Amino acid sequence: MIRYTLRRFLLFLFTLWLLTIVTFSLGFLFPEFKHSDPTVGSYLAYLSAILHGDWGVSMSTGQDVTEQLWIHLGATIELSFLAMLLSLVVAIPLGILAAMNQRSMFDRWVVSAAMTGYSIPVFWLAQLLILLFAVHYDWFAITGQITPLYDIPTRTGAVLVDVMLSDSANASLAFWDAVNHMVLPVIVLAMMPLTMLIRIMRDATLDVLDKNYIKAARARGLSELKLMRRHALPNAMQPLIRQLGLQFSVLMTNALLTEVIFNRLGIGSWLVKSIYERDYPVLQSGLLVFASFILLINLLVELYHAWRYPQVRQELYAEY
Amino acid sequence: MRELLAHQRLALGALTIVFGLTGCQPDTPPAPLQNGLIYCSEGNPESFNPQLDASGTTVDATAAQLYDRLIDYDPESKRFVPALATKWQALDNGTRYRFTLRQHVAFHKTAYFTPSRTFNADDVVFSFNRWLKASHPYHDVNGGTYPFFTATGLDKLITDVERINAYTVDIKLARPDSSFLANLATDFPIILSAEYAQQQLDKGHPENIDRFPIGTGPFKFVEYRKDILIRYLRNENYWRQPPEIEQLVYSITPNANKRMLKLLTRECDVIPYPLVNELTAMSQEENIRVLSEVSPNVAFWAFNTQHPPFDDPRVRRALSHAINRAAIVQAIYFGNAQLARSILPPTSWAYTDVNASYQYDPAKARALLKEAGYANGFSMDIWAMPVQRVYNPNAQRMAELMQADLAQVGVEAHIISYEWNTFRRRLAEGEHDSVLIGWYADNADPDNFFRPLLSCAAVRTGSNRANWCNKSFDELLIKAISVNDNDARAEIYRQAQQVLREQQPLLPIAHSVRYQAQQDYIHGVKLPPYGGISFRNASKDLVKKAEDKP
Numbered sequence: 001m002i003r004y005t006l007r008r009f010l011l012f013l014f015t016l017w018l019l020t021i022v023t024f025s026l027g028f029l030f031p032e033f034k035h036s037d038p039t040v041g042s043y044l045a046y047l048s049a050i051l052h053g054d055w056g057v058s059m060s061t062g063q064d065v066t067e068q069l070w071i072h073l074g075a076t077i078e079l080s081f082l083a084m085l086l087s088l089v090v091a092i093p094l095g096i097l098a099a100m101n102q103r104s105m106f107d108r109w110v111v112s113a114a115m116t117g118y119s120i121p122v123f124w125l126a127q128l129l130i131l132l133f134a135v136h137y138d139w140f141a142i143t144g145q146i147t148p149l150y151d152i153p154t155r156t157g158a159v160l161v162d163v164m165l166s167d168s169a170n171a172s173l174a175f176w177d178a179v180n181h182m183v184l185p186v187i188v189l190a191m192m193p194l195t196m197l198i199r200i201m202r203d204a205t206l207d208v209l210d211k212n213y214i215k216a217a218r219a220r221g222l223s224e225l226k227l228m229r230r231h232a233l234p235n236a237m238q239p240l241i242r243q244l245g246l247q248f249s250v251l252m253t254n255a256l257l258t259e260v261i262f263n264r265l266g267i268g269s270w271l272v273k274s275i276y277e278r279d280y281p282v283l284q285s286g287l288l289v290f291a292s293f294i295l296l297i298n299l300l301v302e303l304y305h306a307w308r309y310p311q312v313r314q315e316l317y318a319e320y
Numbered sequence: 321m322r323e324l325l326a327h328q329r330l331a332l333g334a335l336t337i338v339f340g341l342t343g344c345q346p347d348t349p350p351a352p353l354q355n356g357l358i359y360c361s362e363g364n365p366e367s368f369n370p371q372l373d374a375s376g377t378t379v380d381a382t383a384a385q386l387y388d389r390l391i392d393y394d395p396e397s398k399r400f401v402p403a404l405a406t407k408w409q410a411l412d413n414g415t416r417y418r419f420t421l422r423q424h425v426a427f428h429k430t431a432y433f434t435p436s437r438t439f440n441a442d443d444v445v446f447s448f449n450r451w452l453k454a455s456h457p458y459h460d461v462n463g464g465t466y467p468f469f470t471a472t473g474l475d476k477l478i479t480d481v482e483r484i485n486a487y488t489v490d491i492k493l494a495r496p497d498s499s500f501l502a503n504l505a506t507d508f509p510i511i512l513s514a515e516y517a518q519q520q521l522d523k524g525h526p527e528n529i530d531r532f533p534i535g536t537g538p539f540k541f542v543e544y545r546k547d548i549l550i551r552y553l554r555n556e557n558y559w560r561q562p563p564e565i566e567q568l569v570y571s572i573t574p575n576a577n578k579r580m581l582k583l584l585t586r587e588c589d590v591i592p593y594p595l596v597n598e599l600t601a602m603s604q605e606e607n608i609r610v611l612s613e614v615s616p617n618v619a620f621w622a623f624n625t626q627h628p629p630f631d632d633p634r635v636r637r638a639l640s641h642a643i644n645r646a647a648i649v650q651a652i653y654f655g656n657a658q659l660a661r662s663i664l665p666p667t668s669w670a671y672t673d674v675n676a677s678y679q680y681d682p683a684k685a686r687a688l689l690k691e692a693g694y695a696n697g698f699s700m701d702i703w704a705m706p707v708q709r710v711y712n713p714n715a716q717r718m719a720e721l722m723q724a725d726l727a728q729v730g731v732e733a734h735i736i737s738y739e740w741n742t743f744r745r746r747l748a749e750g751e752h753d754s755v756l757i758g759w760y761a762d763n764a765d766p767d768n769f770f771r772p773l774l775s776c777a778a779v780r781t782g783s784n785r786a787n788w789c790n791k792s793f794d795e796l797l798i799k800a801i802s803v804n805d806n807d808a809r810a811e812i813y814r815q816a817q818q819v820l821r822e823q824q825p826l827l828p829i830a831h832s833v834r835y836q837a838q839q840d841y842i843h844g845v846k847l848p849p850y851g852g853i854s855f856r857n858a859s860k861d862l863v864k865k866a867e868d869k870p
Contacts, residue, residue: 061546134585141587143578148549148569149356151542173350263578265548273547 004306004313012299019291020047023284050288056281060274065285068270073289074157075145076266080255082182083189084248091194095201096228096236102206110198117195122254126188126261133184141181143263150174157265185262189254193247200243204236211235241305242312245298252294267293349862356567357842357858360579360588364546364572367462368533370508371451374467376852380592381570383507384854385552386428387535388559390419390444393505393764395849398669399806400505404439404536410804414496419444421487426557427513428540432532435515439536441483446514448481448491458517461526468508474500498801498809502765507851511536538563538856547572564844564859583608583837589860590838590845592853596656596713599835607840613847614658614665615834616761617711618769621702621722622785622826623754629698630753636824638688639754641681642729643722649830652718656835660828662817663769667849669806670766670813674821678828685729697730703747703755706737711758711832718829719756748782755785756829764850766813770797774825786825793819 024046049055055065098110134142145159146152152159152166152174159178163171208214209232217231256268263269267290274282306313365381366373390405405419425439450458451466452475469475477500480492493500503509516534520526533541536559539552550570554563571588573579576595580602582588594602594610603610623630623639630636649657658666661675689695704719705712712718716737723733738746747755761768771778776794778784793816800812820826836847844857 130581135581138585140585142585143573143582143587144548144571147353147587148358148551148571149352149567151352151551151567170350170352173352263573 001307001310001313005303008299008302008306012295015295016292019288020050023288026280026284026287050285055285058274058279058282060277060279060282065281068282069267069285069289071154071157072265072267072270072286073293074161075159075264076157076252076255076259076268076293078158078160079182079185079189079259079264079266080248080251083186083251083255084193084244086186087190087194087197087247087251090190091197092201092240095198096205096233098198098202099205099209100224100228107202111202114195114198117191118199120191122188122192122257123261125191126184126258129184129188130261140184141177142184143181145181145265146174146178147181150177152178154265159265181262181264185258185264188261189251189258192254193251196243196247196250197240200240201236204239205232207239208232208236238305238309238312241301241308245301248297248301249294252290352567354860354862355565356569357565357845357855357860358569358571358587358589359853359855360573360582360591361550361570362576362579362593363574365550367530368541368544369462369512369530370510370852371447371466371468372463372530374508379507379852381550381852382533383510383852384537384856385539385568386533386537386541387510387512388425388537389505389507389509389511390421391501391505393502393850395667395764398764400501404444404511408501410496411490414498414802414804415493417491417493417500418484419489419491421489422559423487425536425559426555427516427536428534428555429557430532430534430540430542432528433513433516433519433534435513435534437515439511439513440486441489442514443511444489445481445483446517447510447512448478450512451475452478452481457521458526458529462530468506474503474509496802498804499763499765499767502763502767506763539568560856563856565855568855568858580837583839586839589842590836592836594835594837596654596835599654599656602837609838609840611836611838611847612656612833613836613849614667614831615710616665616667616764616768616831616850617758618660618663618665618831619657619712619718619756619758619829620660620663620826621754621756621829623824624750624752625786625788625825626750627753629692629694632692633823634688634692635694636827637677638685638692638694638729639726639731640678640824640827641685641688642731643725643827644680645678645827645829646680648718648721651721652712652714653830653832657830657832660830663773663820663826663828664766664813664817665831668764668766668769670810672814672817674817677821677824682725682728689729689731697732699732699734700726701734701736701753703736703743703752705755705757706740706743710760710834711830712756713832715756722756747785750782750787752785757785761850766809767797767801770813770816771801774820788823788825790819790823790825793823 021043024043053066055069057063058065058068094110098107101107130142133139141147146163150168150170150173152162152168155162155165160175163175163178166174168174214227214231217227255266256272258264259266259269260272267286270282271286271290273279274286361377361381363377365378366375367378368382368386370379370383370387388404390403391400391408392403394401402422404422404425406422407420409418410416411418421439421441421444423438427435427439429435449456451469453459466475477493477495477497478491479494482490482492484490512529513534517526517529520528538555538558538560540555542551542553544550549572552568554566556562573582573588576593579588579591580594580598583591584605599610602608621643623636625631625636645659649659661673662671664671689697702719702722705715716735719735723735726733736752737743746752759769759773772783774784774786774788774793775797776789779787779789796812796816796819800809800816803809803812834847838845841861843859843861845853845855848854
C-alpha cells in the first residue's frame, strides 16, 4: 500500500508540475499579457512565487488573488460536495432496488429515467428548473448564494459555513435562505453523476447477485435484506467507488456552467469571468487550482479504493 | 396567491425532510428583508463620485444616495428648492451668487472616517475647487476628468468660489447665466468632506476619497464588491427625515433577461430598464408595477435650412404636415413614447403646446408645396442615424415610414446613412438635406434644449443640425438666460417656441419614455424626470402585503 501510495503521489506531483508549465506558457499564448520572458529562469521564479503563495493581483478588481482563491474554492467545494452527496444518496438505493427487481416495471422506469437524465444538457435542465420552480411556482431563488440583505461576511466562501461562523442575529433565517438558494444548483449539478451512478450501481449489483457466494449464502437461508447488506452491497460498491473520481471530474465541468447560470460565487464562475475580462493572473491561478482540485479528488478516491479493495492493488502490479 | 403559499410550505416541508434539519417559517417577514431594499442595477459604477463620471449607472448608484448638493430641483413645482444651501441670491447683475449654508449637517460616520465637525463653507470651497482649479491637490486624483462640468462649460463660467464666513459662500461667474442654478441643481456638483479629503491626503491615499466615499446624503457606504453588489446603510443623522429603509443593496445584474427573472422571483425589489418588448407581459403580473417617465429627450427631423428648397419655411411646414407622426410613434417606440407637441418635453416648466402646426394633414401639405412652387414635388435625402439612442431606437425604420408618407405628397425621399462617426462629421459639415436625430438634456433648464440645438453659435460648432440662424430667435435665447425670474423666462421661451412653430427648422417627433419595474410592496421609488434615481423616500411594506393575502 505504501508503495502504491507513493507511486500515485509522485504521479500527482508530476501532473501538477506539468500544469504549472501549461499555466506559465499561457503568458506567451496571449500577446497582451507578457509578464516575463520564456526562459527557464523566469519559469523558476514563477514556480517559486506560486509555492510561496504569491499568486499576484487581479487586473480587474485589484484584489489579492490568493485571498480570493480560497473564497471561490470554498464555495465550489461546498456546492460540488453537496451535489455529489445528493447523487450518491439517491443513486445507491435506486440502483440496488432496480437490480433486485430486474426487468420489473420499476427497473425499466429507473433505467429509462437515468438514460433520459443523462441526455439532458445541464444548461437546459437549469433553465427548465428555473422556469418551473422559481418563476412559475416561486419556491426557490435563482441567483447568488444568499439574499444580499442578510449581511453575512464571507470567510470561507462556503455560504452555509459562513452563516454558522457569523454572529448575525438572523443566522437561522440566513441559513434557510442560503439553503433555498442552493437547492436548484445542487439538483442540476447532481443530475449527471446521479444518472451515471444509478446505472453503475445497478450493473454492479446484478454482477454480484450472479456470483456463487451469493447463491451459497441464499442457500444457507440468509434473509434477502441481510444478504444484500452483508454480501452484495460491499462488493457492488467497488466498481462504483472506482468510478467516483471520473464522475467528480464530470461534475466539476458542469459546476463551471452551473455557477455561471445561477450567478454563484465559485472557482468556475470566477474562471469564466476572468476569460471574458482577460484577467490573466486570475485565469492562470484559477485554472491551476481548478485542475489541481480535480486531480486531488481523483488521487484521494484512488487511494481509498486501493486501501479498501486490496485486490485492486494486485491488478495494478501484474508482475507480482 | 393561496395556492402559492401552500406550495411554498410544501416545498419547505420537503426541504426539511431532505436535509434532515428542522426549521420554521416565520409568519412575519424577517427584519432584514422587511427593512432592506434590493435594486438590481444594470452595471458597476465607474466611481463613487459623480463629479468624475457622468454615466447614468454611476449617477444612479451614487449621487442621490451618498451626497447632497447646494440646491435641488423639484420636478413637481418645477422650482429650485433649498438643500445644503438654505438661501441664495444673485448679486452684481448676476455675476455673483451668494449662498447661505445650512448648519448642523453631519457627514457620514463610518468604519473608515469619524467626522470631527459638521458641514461648512470649507467643504463647498473644496468640492468646487477640486474640479475648477487644475492646481488643486485633488484635481488629478482618480483621473482628473470632470465630464459634466466640461460639457456644460461650468468650469469656464465659474471664476472663483470664495468663503465669506463659515456658513456663507460666494460663487463668481464670468458672465450672467440663468442656466447656472439649473446646472447646480443637477446630480453632479455634490459636496464632499474637506476634512476627510485632508485626512486621506495626509495618509498618502487621496484616491480613497472616491472609493470609500463620505458625503452628507441619506445613505452611507458599507461595501462594494465588483460585479456583485454595493451595500449602503441608512444615515441615522441625515439632516432631512432619515430614510425608512435601513439597508439599500445594489445587486449588479447586467443581463436584462436575468433582471426580469429576478424581479419575478422577488430577488429584486426594483429593476431599471426592463425589456421594452416584455413590458406588456410584465405589467400583467399581479405583483409587479411598471413605472414610466418621459425623460428629457426629443427625437426630431431637422431640415438643412441652407439647402434649397428647405430655405423656404413653407416647404418645411409642408413636409411637417406630410408626416404621420402618431403612426411613427406607435411603430418605432411600440407606444413607449409621447408624441412631441413642442421641442420641449411636457415636463419642462417652459413647455408650450404648439402641436397644431405639426398636425398630420397631407392635403394642407400639398397646398403649401404648391404655394411654394413645388406643385410637382421634388426629391430629397433623409439622413438616418446608424445607431440606437434613447430618444430613437430605430432611425432607419423611421426614415422608411417617412419615405412612404412623403411619397403621398409627391416628395421622393432617399435614405442615407454612414458609420456613426462619419455620419456626425458630415452632418457637422452640413452635407445633408434633412436628418433624423435627437437630443438628451442634461438638466431641467429649458435653455439646454435651445442654445445647443438652434442658436447661431451652434451653427458654427456644428450642433445646430438645421444650420438655422435666426437673429430674433437668438436674441430671445440670450434674453432668456439673462433674466432670472422664472415666469418672465417662461414667457420668453413661449415666444421662442412660437418662432419655431412658424419657422419650423425642425420637426419634433417624440419624447421617449424611461421605464422601471418594481414589486407592488415598494413605495416612494419614483423615476426622476431628470437625473438619477433616489431611494431617500423608499419604503417596503411586506407585512401589509402578507395581510392582504387570504
